[in-house]
Amino acid sequence: MLPISNQIFRLSQGHLNLLTVCPRKFQYSYLEQLNTPIDPKHEEYQILGSRFHLLMQQREMGLPINNLLQADSQLQNWMTNFTKIAPEIFTPNTNNQTFRESEHYRTLQIGDYLLTVIYDLLITDQNQAQIIDWKTYPQPPKREILAQNWQTKLYMYVLGETSKYLLENISMTYWFVQSKGQIQNIKFTYNEQQHQKTAQELNQLLNNLIKWVKDYEYNTPLPQIKESDQTCESCQYAVRCHRQKNKEITMNINQQFPNLENIAEVSL
Secondary structure, three states: OOOOOOOOEEEOHHHHHHHHHOHHHHHHHHHOOOOOOOOHHHHHHHHHHHHHHHHHHHHHOOOOOHHHHHHOHHHHHHHHHHHHHOHHHHOOOOOOEEEEEEEEEEEEEEOOEEEEEEEEEEEEEOOOEEEEEEEOOOOOOOHHHHHHOHHHHHHHHHHHHOOOOOHHHEEEEEEEOOHHHOOEEEEEEOOHHHHHHHHHHHHHHHHHHHHHHHHHHOOOOOOOOOHHHOHHHHOOOOOOOOOOOOOOOOOOOOOOOOOOOOOOOOOO
16 A cells, blocks of 8 residues: 555545544545445535536626526526525625635645635625635535534634634625525634634544554554444445445435535535
């Protein structure tokens, strides 16, 4: 096996969620890059999410979007409803605003790990910074689950580490554009306590990964979760881990940390 412990690892929130849920799943998905069949329903959500993200990106860049809207009535309905519910997103405050960018990319290096984030939309002025994220799946997760997802934690943490904004002036808002037919949003604010807590969790997770990767070079697999957690029943790697039940193994995504990457911001 080729040595990998001295490489720079590029990690997204999706990778951190995998590590938190099950390190062995991270091994199969990232270190070994094993391909598994895509759930047709999940693939449908990905395509839909990609279309909406492209629409919002082109609009933000001032490019024509009429062709996209005319070709997809669902996108057209979403856009119409969205402009009514959140006009502040579509009407920039040119007197106060200093920066606004779609698909804003940032990195933060910690040791041998390059943490990467891509904000669907970043809006800042002299005092505040807002991270906007579009979601197109029909059922938003509960707020407490979303708060523990690494997308929420990492996105605000990286912005806090790579900007001069007061942590209290950083926020992140998820917009769910097809939530039961009504557009909804969940907003998170930030502070020093959350920042320190995320830093501790992140350092612990990366320190564990350093050890696991070194062990992996000597043919020691990354740890598995306890079988009693029942997460394995819905994992695509259940057979490989010898944890397949008698019933059919589905492609459902882990419920503790639902996959927030309908559109792959940093692919696994």
